[in-house]
Amino acid sequence: MPLTTVETPADSDGVSLSHGLKQRHLSMIALGGVIGAGLFVGSGAGITAAGPSIVIAYTLSGLLVMLVMRMLGEMSAAYPSSGSFSSHAERAIGPWAGFTAGWAFWVLLCTAVGLEGIGAAQIVHGWLPGTPEWAWVALFMVVFCGTNLAAVKNFGEFEFWFAALKVGAITLFLVLGVLALAGVLPGTDSPGGSNLTELLPNGGEGLVIGLLASVFAYGGLETVTIAAAESQDPVRGVARAVRTAMWRIAVFYVGSMAVIVALVPWDSPQVVEDGPYVAALDRLGIPGAGQLMNVVVLVALLSAMNANVYGASRIGYSLVERGQGPKWLGRVSGGVPRVAVLASSVFGFLCVLLSYWRPDDVFAWLLNMIGAVILVVWIFIAVSQLRLRRRLERETPEKLTVRMWAFPWLTWVALAGMAAVFVLMAREPDTRVQLYSTGAMTLALAAVGYAWQRARERR
Numbered sequence: 001m002p003l004t005t006v007e008t009p010a011d012s013d014g015v016s017l018s019h020g021l022k023q024r025h026l027s028m029i030a031l032g033g034v035i036g037a038g039l040f041v042g043s044g045a046g047i048t049a050a051g052p053s054i055v056i057a058y059t060l061s062g063l064l065v066m067l068v069m070r071m072l073g074e075m076s077a078a079y080p081s082s083g084s085f086s087s088h089a090e091r092a093i094g095p096w097a098g099f100t101a102g103w104a105f106w107v108l109l110c111t112a113v114g115l116e117g118i119g120a121a122q123i124v125h126g127w128l129p130g131t132p133e134w135a136w137v138a139l140f141m142v143v144f145c146g147t148n149l150a151a152v153k154n155f156g157e158f159e160f161w162f163a164a165l166k167v168g169a170i171t172l173f174l175v176l177g178v179l180a181l182a183g184v185l186p187g188t189d190s191p192g193g194s195n196l197t198e199l200l201p202n203g204g205e206g207l208v209i210g211l212l213a214s215v216f217a218y219g220g221l222e223t224v225t226i227a228a229a230e231s232q233d234p235v236r237g238v239a240r241a242v243r244t245a246m247w248r249i250a251v252f253y254v255g256s257m258a259v260i261v262a263l264v265p266w267d268s269p270q271v272v273e274d275g276p277y278v279a280a281l282d283r284l285g286i287p288g289a290g291q292l293m294n295v296v297v298l299v300a301l302l303s304a305m306n307a308n309v310y311g312a313s314r315i316g317y318s319l320v321e322r323g324q325g326p327k328w329l330g331r332v333s334g335g336v337p338r339v340a341v342l343a344s345s346v347f348g349f350l351c352v353l354l355s356y357w358r359p360d361d362v363f364a365w366l367l368n369m370i371g372a373v374i375l376v377v378w379i380f381i382a383v384s385q386l387r388l389r390r391r392l393e394r395e396t397p398e399k400l401t402v403r404m405w406a407f408p409w410l411t412w413v414a415l416a417g418m419a420a421v422f423v424l425m426a427r428e429p430d431t432r433v434q435l436y437s438t439g440a441m442t443l444a445l446a447a448v449g450y451a452w453q454r455a456r457e458r459r
Contacts, residue, residue: 017082017317018152018335021230025156026237028163029224029307035166035252039217040297043257044272044279046217050210051201051266057210058217058257062249064421065218067414068378070404071385073242076225078392078399080234083318084225085381090322092384092391095456099449101380102319104442105222108373109312110344111366112219113305114351117141120301123294137352144306145345148313149338152230155310162303169296170252173277177259180284188284195265208424212431215421217253219374221245223307226314239402312344313337324452369441371434372425375418376442382415 021029047054072085081087083102090098114137121136147154176185183190200207224241228234260276263283270279274290275297281289317337320330331339354363389407392400404411425431 017230017314017332017337019230019232021152021156021227021237022232025153025160026224026227026231026241028160028167029156029227029241035163035170035300039253039256040275040277040293040300042213042217043260044276046210046213047257047261047266047271047276049202049206049213051198051206052196052261053200053207054210054214054261054266055254055258057207057214058254061211061214061218062253064215064414064417065221066246066249067405067410067417068381069221069242069245070402071411071414072222072225072381073238073245073402074400074404075381075385075388076228077235077238077242077402078388078396080229080238081318082226082229082314083322084222084229084315085377085384086315087318087322088384088388089380092387093380095322095324095453096446096449097380097384098322099319099324099452100442100445101377102315102324103445103449104373105377106312106315106319106344107347107441108370109308109315110347111351111370113141113308113312113344113348114355115367116301116305116308117348117352118355120298120305123298123301126294134352134356138349140302140305141345141349141352144302144309145341147306148309148341148345149336151334152310152336155306156227158306159303162299162306165299166296166303169299170256173281174251174255174259176284176286177256177263177280181259181262185284191263193262195262201266209428212421212424212428214253216374218249222377223311226311229314235401242402309341309344309348312347313340316340316344323456324449365437368434368437370438371431372422372438373441375421376438379415379418382411382418386411 043054046057050057072088075088076084079088079091083090083098086098086102086105089101117137117140118133120140121133124136125131125133144158147158179185180188181190202209225238228238228241231237256277260271260280263280264271264276268279270282274282275293277296278290278293281293286292314337316325317330317332317340319325320327320340329340329343330337351363351366354366357363385404386408389400389404422435425435
């Protein structure tokens with residue numbers, strides 16, 4: 001029988017951590033967290049597959065993400081914790097669930113740190129071809145490990161300015177794109193609706209591929225609920241971030257996809273070769289568009305590295321605080337879980353080394369293993385919210401400062417949407433391996449977590 005009374009770990013979680021993040025840090029982390037390198041580059045493959053219907057794909061997946069964020073916001077405002085959804089899963093379902101969700105997400109974040117480091121190094125290597133890529137990865141790792149080893153406000157400052165640059169870049173892109181479409185941008189003729197004549201050029205199969213690509217482009221939104229535990233006013237910070245999630249997703253993701261497919265033919269080779277944003281800026285005749293977007297993508301990658309080292313260290317710390325990891329990993333000094341920061345950075349750098357040593361087997365296996373982790377986390381979030389909402393209404397209704405819309409119906413709708421994504425992944429050869437690999441890792445973690453839980457119960 002799962003343990004459902006885990007008040008002590010969740011309430012004490014984060015007590016040893018500092019509260020150095022200000023509201024402006026949290027607001028910008030929430031704003032910039034939705035703008036990742038996947039949006040700037042990875043969306044090209046989705047556009048090529050789905051054509052103009054990529055706007056529908058991003059809208060559907062965006063609606064799902066909004067529901068997930070609302071559920072997570074409800075729980076995080078009621079129970080602020082650096083463990084975020086992992087703590088909520090433990091409280092609602094049992095320690096095995098918190099163990100499974102937390103360690104799966106830790107592996108995802110650490111691997112992502114390595115991938116982002118490789119991507120950032122490739123960009124800098126393109127500017128300075130005489131320098132080795134591994135040296136740039138090592139430099140980035142040292143910088144962001146050092147940043148996160150210091151006070152949490154340093155992480156907040158880095159993310160504040162990174163997010164400001166990303167938000168500024170995509171806002172400028174949207175303004176230029178809208179002006180061009182309206183026919184008022186000097187030196188540019190409006191394409192009108194000439195690029196939108198065929199909504200589904202590759203049929204429903206293309207839309208499915210675009211939908212799967214768009215779902216995983218939304219990763220990173222969870223960081224704000226992790227960071228909120230170290231802010232000066234966690235409840236207010238989470239509430240504000242969640243309430244503004246809808247317009248941020250609509251403007252940055254759906255809005256930019258709409259502008260791109262209206263400006264550039266969906267089947268243009270440049271969309272994949274150079275990236276959709278570069279293709280659109282070139283169409284507008286913006287000089288140096290490619291290098292300009294390389295700078296923006298580099299900023300997005302470095303921002304993601306910084307945020308993922310932070311997120312992995314806090315998730316790891318939270319797990320240890322709740323007795324679900326080695327005690328040495330939870331040591332805190334100066335208000336920072338420095339051992340967890342080092343461990344997360346080392347694991348990330350190990351992923352980089354694997355990409356050089358064993359790119360065809362071990363590294364490929366690792367990438368497949370984390371391919372669908374975010375969906376697993378979302379399912380834990382939805383199930384936890386279903387169970388915790390009733391408890392909150394019964395025991396502490398005053399903690400419900402953020403409420404899930406149309407509960408419980410929209411929670412069930414979200415779960416149905418996640419199940420549909422799993423089915424679509426199982427249909428596609430490219431994503432089927434990821435689905436099975438992630439499933440195997442999740443089952444293994446669940447088995448270990450359940451065995452640990454039973455052992456603790458017996459003690």
